[in-house]
Amino acid sequence: MSRYLEIAQNISDLIRAGSLRPGDPIPSIRQASTQHHVGNGTVVQAYQVLEAQGLIEPRPRSGYYVRPVRDLPDVALEHPSLVKGSGEARLRAILGDLTASKSTLLGSSFVDPTLFPMQALKKGLSTSMRDMGHVLPALGCFLGLPKLRQTISHRYLELGYSVPADEIIITNGGMEAIYLALKAVTKPGDLVLIDSTMFFAGLQLLEELNLNRIEVPTHPGEGMDLSQLESTLNQYPVAACLLMTNCHNPLGFTMSEEKKSALAQTLARHQIPLIENDVYTELQFDLRHIRAAKAFDKDGLVLHCGSFTKSLAPGYQIGWVAAGKYVERIASLKFVTSLGTNTPTQAAIAHYLQYHSYDRHLRRLRDAMQSRLSNMMRAIENNFPKGTYYTRPKGGYVLWVQLPDKVDALVLFDQAAMINIGIAPGPIFSASGRYRNFIRLNCSPPWTPAIDKTISWLGHQVRQLM
Amino acid sequence: MSRYLEIAQNISDLIRAGSLRPGDPIPSIRQASTQHHVGNGTVVQAYQVLEAQGLIEPRPRSGYYVRPVRDLPDVALEHPSLVKGSGEARLRAILGDLTASKSTLLGSSFVDPTLFPMQALKKGLSTSMRDMGHVLPALGCFLGLPKLRQTISHRYLELGYSVPADEIIITNGGMEAIYLALKAVTKPGDLVLIDSTMFFAGLQLLEELNLNRIEVPTHPGEGMDLSQLESTLNQYPVAACLLMTNCHNPLGFTMSEEKKSALAQTLARHQIPLIENDVYTELQFDLRHIRAAKAFDKDGLVLHCGSFTKSLAPGYQIGWVAAGKYVERIASLKFVTSLGTNTPTQAAIAHYLQYHSYDRHLRRLRDAMQSRLSNMMRAIENNFPKGTYYTRPKGGYVLWVQLPDKVDALVLFDQAAMINIGIAPGPIFSASGRYRNFIRLNCSPPWTPAIDKTISWLGHQVRQLM
Numbered sequence: 027m028s029r030y031l032e033i034a035q036n037i038s039d040l041i042r043a044g045s046l047r048p049g050d051p052i053p054s055i056r057q058a059s060t061q062h063h064v065g066n067g068t069v070v071q072a073y074q075v076l077e078a079q080g081l082i083e084p085r086p087r088s089g090y091y092v093r094p095v096r097d098l099p100d101v102a103l104e105h106p107s108l109v110k111g112s113g114e115a116r117l118r119a120i121l122g123d124l125t126a127s128k129s130t131l132l133g134s135s136f137v138d139p140t141l142f143p144m145q146a147l148k149k150g151l152s153t154s155m156r157d158m159g160h161v162l163p164a165l166g167c168f169l170g171l172p173k174l175r176q177t178i179s180h181r182y183l184e185l186g187y188s189v190p191a192d193e194i195i196i197t198n199g200g201m202e203a204i205y206l207a208l209k210a211v212t213k214p215g216d217l218v219l220i221d222s223t224m225f226f227a228g229l230q231l232l233e234e235l236n237l238n239r240i241e242v243p244t245h246p247g248e249g250m251d252l253s254q255l256e257s258t259l260n261q262y263p264v265a266a267c268l269l270m271t272n273c274h275n276p277l278g279f280t281m282s283e284e285k286k287s288a289l290a291q292t293l294a295r296h297q298i299p300l301i302e303n304d305v306y307t308e309l310q311f312d313l314r315h316i317r318a319a320k321a322f323d324k325d326g327l328v329l330h331c332g333s334f335t336k337s338l339a340p341g342y343q344i345g346w347v348a349a350g351k352y353v354e355r356i357a358s359l360k361f362v363t364s365l366g367t368n369t370p371t372q373a374a375i376a377h378y379l380q381y382h383s384y385d386r387h388l389r390r391l392r393d394a395m396q397s398r399l400s401n402m403m404r405a406i407e408n409n410f411p412k413g414t415y416y417t418r419p420k421g422g423y424v425l426w427v428q429l430p431d432k433v434d435a436l437v438l439f440d441q442a443a444m445i446n447i448g449i450a451p452g453p454i455f456s457a458s459g460r461y462r463n464f465i466r467l468n469c470s471p472p473w474t475p476a477i478d479k480t481i482s483w484l485g486h487q488v489r490q491l492m
Numbered sequence: 493m494s495r496y497l498e499i500a501q502n503i504s505d506l507i508r509a510g511s512l513r514p515g516d517p518i519p520s521i522r523q524a525s526t527q528h529h530v531g532n533g534t535v536v537q538a539y540q541v542l543e544a545q546g547l548i549e550p551r552p553r554s555g556y557y558v559r560p561v562r563d564l565p566d567v568a569l570e571h572p573s574l575v576k577g578s579g580e581a582r583l584r585a586i587l588g589d590l591t592a593s594k595s596t597l598l599g600s601s602f603v604d605p606t607l608f609p610m611q612a613l614k615k616g617l618s619t620s621m622r623d624m625g626h627v628l629p630a631l632g633c634f635l636g637l638p639k640l641r642q643t644i645s646h647r648y649l650e651l652g653y654s655v656p657a658d659e660i661i662i663t664n665g666g667m668e669a670i671y672l673a674l675k676a677v678t679k680p681g682d683l684v685l686i687d688s689t690m691f692f693a694g695l696q697l698l699e700e701l702n703l704n705r706i707e708v709p710t711h712p713g714e715g716m717d718l719s720q721l722e723s724t725l726n727q728y729p730v731a732a733c734l735l736m737t738n739c740h741n742p743l744g745f746t747m748s749e750e751k752k753s754a755l756a757q758t759l760a761r762h763q764i765p766l767i768e769n770d771v772y773t774e775l776q777f778d779l780r781h782i783r784a785a786k787a788f789d790k791d792g793l794v795l796h797c798g799s800f801t802k803s804l805a806p807g808y809q810i811g812w813v814a815a816g817k818y819v820e821r822i823a824s825l826k827f828v829t830s831l832g833t834n835t836p837t838q839a840a841i842a843h844y845l846q847y848h849s850y851d852r853h854l855r856r857l858r859d860a861m862q863s864r865l866s867n868m869m870r871a872i873e874n875n876f877p878k879g880t881y882y883t884r885p886k887g888g889y890v891l892w893v894q895l896p897d898k899v900d901a902l903v904l905f906d907q908a909a910m911i912n913i914g915i916a917p918g919p920i921f922s923a924s925g926r927y928r929n930f931i932r933l934n935c936s937p938p939w940t941p942a943i944d945k946t947i948s949w950l951g952h953q954v955r956q957l958m
Binding site for chain 2 (some may be wrong): 148152153168195198199201202204227231234297341342343344358359362363364365366367369370374467
């Protein structure tokens with residue numbers, strides 16, 4: 027790791043641990059350079075990183091300070107909440123609007139496509155096709171191209187744990203991975219334990235599979251409350267858990283490794299499979315990769331779902347599931363649901379990972395996401411009324427915003443939709459329709475005057491709705 | 493249509509209609525050239541086509557004759573047969589072996605990959621990526637690239653009927669199309685009416701979805717018996733039909749348009765949806781394209797499932813469903829099962845269809861399939877004992893072979909597997925485990941001494957098993 031990144035990490039740790047608190051001054055550039063035995067330039071670089079992360083801010087003629095932050099949003103759920111049957115049709119209609127939205131990306135979860143190495147991937151596509159020639163429609167490869175499965179297995183090693191290639195089945199994106207995993211470990215009518223909140227396509231999927239949902243309180247900064255998890259498992263016949271443990275969408279937390287280890291142990295004690303939706307894992311801002319719960323799984327109970335859609339190749343629809351002891355079951359499901367995954371894009375991704383620096387691309391991608399999140403935070407502070415809180419994501423590109431109590435995000439959604447602004451209202455992230463005064467904002471697009479205007483308009487509407 | 497193809501069609505019609513019967517001489521080249529007002533060369537070309545199709549054969553110094561054929565295989569099922577719950581685990585294990593088979597293609601349904609324009613597709617992939625640039629990860633395109641949906645709609649027009657682009661949803665291959673269609677119109681425990689026989693991945697899919705199956709007698713030359721269909725619909729609470737109407741796999745028949753029209757009317761009367769598996773439609777040998785039942789659907793009850801896997805781009809995994817009145821339902825299912833279909837290969841196929849002659853490629857592909865089927869027929873006649881019958885496919889590349897009564901195809905399968913020969917035994921094509929003395933052979937690979945030896949070995953084993 028470069029020295030400036032180490033220094034940035036060091037200060038960021040102090041802030042996150044609470045040793046440096048909002049409003050506190052941080053060492054001047056001269057002090058820091060003496061303390062760390064580096065030149066001024068290195069400290070400046072470190073402080074630029076921290077500023078981009080929204081952790082510190084310069085004050086004219088007085089140096090750098092820890093950025094004052096509004097508190098994290100509330101945990102809107104205090105006790106587990108069980109939901110059977112199907113949810114509100116109204117919310118489903120909103121999903122349709124959001125995914126069809128032509129106007130802004132704010133309400134969607136699409137990443138700004140200019141952030142990806144499309145040219146390099148394209149070259150990979152051509153080169154790999156030349157190499158493979160007629161072998162392309164690979165016979166018997168319905169589990170995925172062996173080369174890509176090996177490359178993913180190798181990536182796990184780089185991230186600090188071991189997952190054999192045999193356990194990895196390539197899927198049509200992360201969504202199919204989650205779909206197959208749910209099909210593999212549940213049957214209609216079963217109860218699935220989930221975070222409160224959860225990404226909306228996942229909630230729709232649970233409904234579609236006729237699965238009942240039990241939402242467990244989830245802290246926007248720390249993740250699921252494990253004691254509530256334990257008591258829920260004791261009380262209800264939970265068939266499986268579906269959780270996002272890194273760069274949670276929409277909450278932004280990354281669960282610590284200690285907590286993940288405890289989670290894995292709890293589930294092993296109850297012999298309950300965990301579908302770990304980890305499609306954002308490469309978007310972690312922390313410079314030391316925080317491993318998934320999969321790393322702590324001893325019984326093969328974790329079905330770890332990954333994807334290249336958010337980190338490398340949107341539109342290629344290449345994901346995977348590392349299926350633990352369910353690998354045979356998933357293989358058989360994959361065979362009947364789609365027979366296989368398209369080979370050219372698999373080959374292109376394998377080629378990219380072999381010949382390009384995935385890590386260098388990821389650093390740029392994360393930097394862009396951090397600085398864009400930071401822009402959005404600043405715009406919210408400037409435009410939204412008191413009583414507005416937002417998350418400090420540990421990765422990814424979405425912000426979860428709590429509006430003042432009386433504001434109804436569904437009303438705001440309707441008003442915004444009329445002028446072609448898409449925002450994702452809180453209730454679509456909850457099986458039980460909670461989070462009426464919350465919205466999720468996609469911060470991946472570059473900052474433009476149009477977005478500036480949009481946020482200012484939204485702030486104005488929120489004041490009107492109070 | 494070229495003159496020689498017209499002449500070939502003319503004679504093939506006479507043979508198929510029974511006006512010219514096995515063993516009959518056909519007009520000499522001189523007679524035919526006078527009759528059709530063409531040169532001798534044109535007639536020679538026509539006869540070459542017919543010979544490749546296995547319809548006629550030259551006899552030394554005595555001209556051409558209609559090829560003597562063994563009778564078609566039996567209709568092994570006389571009455572509809574209802575199957576609930578799950579089938580034999582043994583048969584599922586066989587599927588695993590066949591798809592994993594490293595030795596021969598004979599047992600699989602993969603087409604010889606050298607028969608496809610992989611170079612042109614590759615160019616399409618590069619060019620379309622250049623054109624589209626950053627738009628590639630198309631936002632909100634989870635129903636498929638608009639350009640490809642339009643191209644497919646246009647192809648329907650070329651084939652003689654109209655299907656609007658709005659009704660077409662792109663899927664991860666034909667298998668996902670069928671999967672989504674089944675999910676859209678059934679719920680677990682429902683009864684689905686199917687052909688006897690049916691492709692084995694389809695049977696496995698029905699089991700996977702907990703659907704009960706009712707097999708209706710299907711003639712290997714004509715397709716399903718419509719009066720049996722009608723009485724079955726009157727007697728049982730059928731939720732949907734899943735049928736293959738063109739180049740049936742494994743039987744090889746193409747249902748006539750008259751029969752398809754009657755089928756559509758019958759189903760409309762009962763208001764029962766038809767999932768029409770039409771992934772082989774472009775492989776029809778008949779020079780006049782025979783339209784799908786979809787062409788006769790007035791109520792939006794037909795979910796027409798297509799694919800480019802067998803006709804253009806294996807490995808690309810691009811299929812579609814033209815979903816009739818179920819389009820909203822399919823869209824919502826597609827969203828949760830895989831969010832979308834990979835865009836680069838969609839763009840490549842759309843590009844190919846726009847700038848290359850799909851029809852010219854298809855002519856070559858069908859010619860190769862016909863001549864390879866013909867080789868296999870000859871080899872069976874030379875090597876298999878009396879009491880062996882086989883189909884005369886109207887398209888595609890598989891042959892359905894009835895062995896003498898006492899031969900158990902599962903025993904033959906086991907013997908063959910031991911020396912790395914894969915054959916597909918009859919019972920895996922039947923929900924009720926019928927067709928013990930049948931096998932399906934994939935005839936798409938080019939003829940080699942190894943295949944010659946394999947067929948001779950199989951013929952020998954069959955004699956031993958009698």
